[in-house]
Amino acid sequence: MKDSFFQKIIRVFSPGYGKVKDKPKQLTHGATWDSPYGVRRTFDPLNALSAFAGHGYTNAAASRASEDLSALPLVFSIGKGKKEQIIDRGPVHDLFEQPSSDVDGFSFREQITLDLIMTGNCYVLWLGVSKPVSIVRLHPEEVKVETDNKGLKYYEWNSGGEITRFPPERIIHGKQASWQKGPQSLYGTGAIEPLSREITADINAQKLVSDASAKGRPDVLLYPKDPADIWNSERRRQISSQYRGLASEGGALVLSGQIEMRELKLSPREMEFEAARVTARQSISAVFGVPPSVLGLPTANYATSRQQAINYWQVQQKRAIRMNHLYTKIGRLLDPEINVKHDFSEIDELQDVRSKKLERISLHIAHGMSASDAYAYEGLKDAPLSMNKQEEQEQEEESKILNDYVYYLTLTRSVPDFHNLPVSSEPYNPTDRKKSEIEDEILGLNEDWERYKKAHLWFDNENQNTKAGYKLPIARMNDGVLTVFRDKLGDAIAALNGARGGVDISDEDRRQAWNLAAQYYQKFEEEPPPLKKKVGDENPTNFPQAGDDLKVSLRNSEHQVFDLNYAENIKKKSS
Structure with a gap:
């Protein structure tokens, strides 16, 4: 509802216009929300529901959607996540199985689902003193909302001219999204409102076809080819009789003159009606989320029909x-x-989707996630698990220890990631620049x-x-770009193998640094020099002279990698 010109003027000159509330405690609306006699609806709910009886395709789509959803079993549970427990029996089950004395659970669910889809709103009134003993559906046409400047105040029910006001806590109001503003936004938008023109056009096209079929029309036109040839009534009767016999039984048509024949086909206007009807069906299927194949109409192939069925159940x-x-x-x-939730586990069309979820669950478990967490993460937290709680708890503790260890390695790692820097075979320092420069x-x-870290194989x-x-x-700046140089890469691996005194890092860091260097060697399309064993192994190979490989003791050494002179001294003392 738009404000009138005078209302806008009054708001501008009102003392309360544009008040600032830094800490609002309650949402307060303007005077337009004050509707003590009910908020007018922009689209008549009875008109929306009448399409259920007045249009065949709409009836099929709405019936299929509401019936299928209402036929699904309901799951009742308490708690969430790992603490969720399924309740097999209780007073809530009884209420949904028999909402009232004259309406069963399926009919009740089907009706309020239909109301919600068609009109955008459904209303349920619970009867009882402090707890419901029964629940009944109220017709959307008979219910209005009453509002004041604080919002919803009452639900007004007008049944046969008798008006009753119910407080909001007595009515369970289901609504779809709304396009309206103001108090009208409390009403949802149903499927029929955006489809009203398509449905009306389709009904009009049906009416034209029905009227035409009642009147009848000729199929073929027979007339003399020579305009001067005039047929009297007897000759016209004979030709018509022979043509009808020929059309039904076949044979030869013998005439004494030449006849022109012209078949009467559909007019362009009638073809437009047919196209309009197809468009209307497509629009209805799109808005209701019910594809044509689900309603029994033919499709291109099985794959299309299968995919449409999957899409339908996902909707x-x-x-x-x-x-x-x-x-x-x-x-x-x-x-x-x-x-309370619906159970889709028995829907065949969703099993393909479920199978893909199970594949992802297997991957989650393989990467250390507990089974219960993996199922819950993929939306299958209600799946029964074979392991008992103690086994699951032990698995979770092991997973936590593993995750903590991986996190520790992340914090203590000392080798950069591979960043795929550009490479060069030119000399690293051809002009003998200072190292500091x-x-x-x-x-x-x-x-x-x-960036400095990317230029090295190891960091503290x-x-x-x-x-x-x-x-x-291994790298320096080259024309403004950090570049790895072949000769510097070779120097780094030589240092890992003990050249020029080696490098004082752990065995694991040596291996990781060599792996990083090897990735850059691949960019040069070369094999990296092998990573040699350190002095002190069972069969050392990096003594200065071949054959000088007597066993040495590392017990009193403070060095992880020996320099050459130190190794020679130990060798001489041992001999």
């Missing part, structure tokens, strides 16, 4: 979410902890330590913001 799953909330609100009138150029004016995890915390350089 039903989304529609069920809204109904789950509505049923849960009803159930919590009896049990404040109950949850090369390092400062990599760092830049803003001290980019992340606790000393990342100083040059002393980095070893085994």
Whole structure:
């Protein structure tokens, strides 16, 4: 409802116009929300529901959607996640099986689902003193909302001219999304409102076809080819009789003159009606989420029909979410902890989707996730698990220990990731620049330590913001781009193998640094030099002279990698 010109003027000059509320405690609406006699609906619910009886395709789509959803079993549970427990029997079950004395559970669910789809709203009144003993459906045409400046105040029910007001806590109101503003936004938008023109046009086209079929029309026109040839009534009767016999039984038509024949086909106007009817059906299927093949209409092939069925049930799953909330609100009138939802586990069309989820669950478990968490993550938390709680708890503890260890390795790792830097076979330092100049150029004016890290094979995890915390350089800036150089890469692997005193890092870091260097060797299309064993192994291979490989003791050594002179001294003392 738009404000009138005078209302806008009054709002501008009102003292309360544009008040600032820094800490609002309650939403307060304007005077237009004050509707003590009920809020007018923009689309008549009775008109919307009349399409269920007046249009065949709409009836088929609405019936199929509401019946299929209402035929699904309901699951009643308490708690969430790992603490969820399925309730097999209770007062909530009884209420949904027999909502009232004259309406069974399926009919009740079908009717309110139909109301919600067609009109965008459904209303359920619960009867009883403090807890419901029965629940009844109220016709959407008979219910209006009453509002004041604070919002919803009452539900007004007008049945046969007798008006009754119910407080909001007595009515369970299910609604779809709304396009309206103001108090009209409390009404949902049903499927018929956007389809009203298509349905009306289709009904009009049906009426024209029906009128034409009642009147009848000729199929063929027979007339003399020579305009001068005039047929009298007897000759016309004979020709017509012979043609009817020929059309029904076949044979030869013998005439004494030449006859022109012209078949009367559909007019362009009639063809437009047929196209309009097809378009209307497509629109109805799209809005209701019910594909033509689900309603029994032919499709291109089995694959198309199968995919349409899967899409239909996926739409039903989304529609069920809204109904789950509505049923849960009803159930919590009896049990404040109950949850109600639809069970789609027996729907064949969703088994392909379920199978893909099971494949992903297997991958989750293989990567350390517990079975219950993996099922819950894929939306199958209600799946029965074979392991008992103790086994599952032990598995979760093992998974936690493994995750903590992986996290620890992440924090303590000292080898950068592979960043696929550009490579060059040119000399690393052809102009004999100072080492500090090369390092400062990599760092830049803003001290980019992340870029500095990429230029090395190893860094001290606790000393990342100083040059002393980095070893085994392999890259420098080249025309403004950090580039790995072939000769510097070879120097780094030589240092890993003990050249020039080696490098003082752990065995695991040596292996990781060599792996990183090997990835850059692949960019040069070369095999990297092998990573040699360190002195002190069972059969050392990096003594200065071949054959000088007597066993040595590392017990009193403070060095992880011996330099050559130190190894020679130990060898001489041992001999």
